[in-house]
Amino acid sequence: MSASTDELARLLPVTLRSVIRLIGVEMDGSDTGIRLPQYGVLDFLLTNSEAVQTDLANHFAKDKSVMLRQLDEMEQEGWIERQMDPNDRRRKNLVVTKAGVEVHKKVSKMRAKVFAGVLDGVNEKDIATCLKVINAMNEKANSVDAK
Numbered sequence: 001m002s003a004s005t006d007e008l009a010r011l012l013p014v015t016l017r018s019v020i021r022l023i024g025v026e027m028d029g030s031d032t033g034i035r036l037p038q039y040g041v042l043d044f045l046l047t048n049s050e051a052v053q054t055d056l057a058n059h060f061a062k063d064k065s066v067m068l069r070q071l072d073e074m075e076q077e078g079w080i081e082r083q084m085d086p087n088d089r090r091r092k093n094l095v096v097t098k099a100g101v102e103v104h105k106k107v108s109k110m111r112a113k114v115f116a117g118v119l120d121g122v123n124e125k126d127i128a129t130c131l132k133v134i135n136a137m138n139e140k141a142n143s144v145d146a147k
Contacts (some may be wrong), residue, residue, distance in 0.1 A: 019118055026110040034103050038074055042096055042104045050093045079103060081143065 001009070024036045034042075037060075044059055045051055057067045071094065074080045079100035085091035096104070119127065 019114065022114045022118070023107075023111050026114055027107060030106070030110065032078070032103050032106050033077065034107060037070065038079070039107045041070065041074065042079060042100050045094055045096050046101070046104060050085070052091060052093060056094070074100070077146065 017049075020036065027034065027036060040060065044056060048055065051068050053064060053071060056071070057064045058127060060067070061130070063069075067068070071080065075082065077099075078097055081095050081097055083094040083095050085093050
């Protein structure tokens with residue numbers, strides 16, 4: 001590994017935690033009532049139709065019982081609902097409700113505000129390069145994960 005790769009390996013997780021912390025602080029100061037992990041679940045469900053509890057547990061590397069508790073809380077809040085799969089009665093698809101979409105929109109605006117702040121002064125060309133690198137890393141990580 002090069003010195004740049006070592007620095008990226010060290011700095012990327014630290015930076016992500018810092019940005020996530022800022023998003024959490026922004027959320028804590030709001031009246032949304034949602035926690036950051038729950039927002040992540042909504043985000044996943046809105047981009048992965050017909051997801052089930054196992055999909056979420058695998059994606060977030062969480063125990064199924066931990067996901068179950070979180071999903072139960074979210075269902076009680078009215079953000080998601082479990083719907084029987086028409087092709088498999090044993091399978092319950094997780095669907096984001098209208099209330100879930102609304103809370104997701106609110107938190108997405110907070111996330112955008114945080115990112116605007118931390119990217120202030122960074123030019124578009126550098127952001128585009130960063131996106132290219134992150135997408136390549138994500139594709140590689142997912143292809144390794146699929147094996």
